[in-house]
Ligand SMILES: NC(=O)C1=CN([C@@H]2O[C@H](COP(=O)(O)OP(=O)(O)OC[C@H]3O[C@@H](n4cnc5c(N)ncnc54)[C@H](OP(=O)(O)O)[C@@H]3O)[C@@H](O)[C@H]2O)C=CC1
């Protein structure tokens with residue numbers, strides 16, 4: 001609901017509206033329409049000679065909506081106009097075509113650029129930078145107005161100067177603010193996601209930025225002031241970034257997949273061809289893929305938990321939590337979620353590949369062949385309970401591990417993590433996360449079973465892929481085991497609570513034993 005202001009207050013404000021109102025950047029008189037200046041809900045106090053908030057009262061009339069202008073009726077202009085109307089603003093489009101079109105949001109007005117500019121104090125420029133020169137003849141109408149430059153570029157360093165700086169040079173009398181350019185027409189129409197809710201702005205004038213911040217908050221966005229207009233180029237480069245937090249995890253996933261694919265290709269397919277003359281190249285499609293996926297998944301899951309362990313060791317070594325981690329560790333910690341989600345993806349592929357094993361032609365062929373040969377030779381095989389135990393255990397551990405994996409993935413979704421307390425979230429992500437790693441590692445150890453000891457496993461003196469992928473998770477689990485031993489855990493807990501090694505000697509009175 002829009003706020004309602006008293007008739008008395010509205011009249012008082014109309015009467016007193018004398019620009020400029022110091023201390024209240026939004027409270028300005030709009031030429032030809034002084035009533036609009038009341039919409040900030042503030043009035044000039046005679047005693048204090050500054051704007052003060054009006055308190056809503058019972059005898060009310062609806063406030064006239066504040067008017068904002070959007071230049072350009074393209075994709076972004078229309079979506080922004082609609083959002084502004086929904087947020088309770090009166091919207092006027094400045095366009096080359098002044099007839100109202102059905103494509104424009106219902107309730108918006110369309111005027112020529114000059115007339116539209118005159119009717120509002122805040123103007124969003126939703127026009128491509130190449131056409132900015134149409135603003136030069138409007139310099140008079142734009143004087144003192146707040147112009148929000150929304151433009152983006154197709155690539156970095158497309159132009160010698162930032163678009164917003166170029167706009168300011170064309171219209172020096174206006175207050176240019178760069179911002180909102182991380183939003184898209186799509187996200188404006190569908191409601192920005194959590195990641196898009198934060199927008200950045202910059203500009204020379206503090207007052208102009210405050211006007212823009214106020215509009216942003218009414219649109220449900222939180223605008224962060226990044227400083228002067230010289231930062232505009234940085235803001236314009238933001239939307240050009242493609243999955244910035246996914247870049248490192250994706251590189252790791254692709255690198256590991258390629259390395260293990262070629263390693264396994266040599267060990268299985270090429271080895272069989274060279275030593276026995278067998279062509280088993282068909283195994284590339286499913287068997288090899290079903291080895292690469294779990295290997296990459298397990299290594300990436302360990303990479304997800306290794307930085308946390310390293311951070312604890314570093315804190316233990318330094319004896320304080322008040323020193324920054326090295327940049328590489330910071331960066332690594334920040335992409336743990338992406339590492340985890342990618343590793344879940346690989347685990348999921350492993351599950352799918354495993355489920356289709358019984359319907360594979362080669363598998364059905366060998367099973368039939370084996371059965372027929374048993375019948376033909378009148379042989380029987382004995383049921384081996386140990387093998388059954390081994391098979392069931394390793395499959396069961398895999399299933400349990402995957403179940404927890406999925407739980408970790410689901411709880412990392414913002415919509416789910418938002419309803420969890422910090423303690424619940426960290427219990428799932430840390431305790432259950434390490435349990436997932438333990439189950440998946442045990443699943444792989446059981447898969448290897450007694451093959452670790454057989455010389456034939458080491459084709460061309462190389463260990464199989466599943467053995468190599470066990471190194472990292474085993475190290476992480478061992479380190480974690482050391483960290484949760486009571487004496488180490490006690491010290492880490494103290495450090496996390498603010499205790500510093502050496503601080504006791506500096507001020508013995510401050511030292512308090514954790515366990516009395
Ligand atoms: N689309 C998006 O999702 C996003 C766009 N942006 C930025 O917003 C700006 C507009 O983008 P978008 O809406 O997609 O572009 P469009 O091409 O869809 O629309 C641009 C509008 O600019 C006006 N225009 C075109 N030529 C001229 C001219 N010679 N003189 C004056 N006005 C002209 C037109 O409006 P009219 O016919 O009414 O005059 C036209 O509809 C760009 O700078 C873009 O980088 C930023 C973030 C996201």
Ligand SMILES: [Cu+2]
Nearest residue numbers: 294350398443
């Ligand atoms: Cu498996």
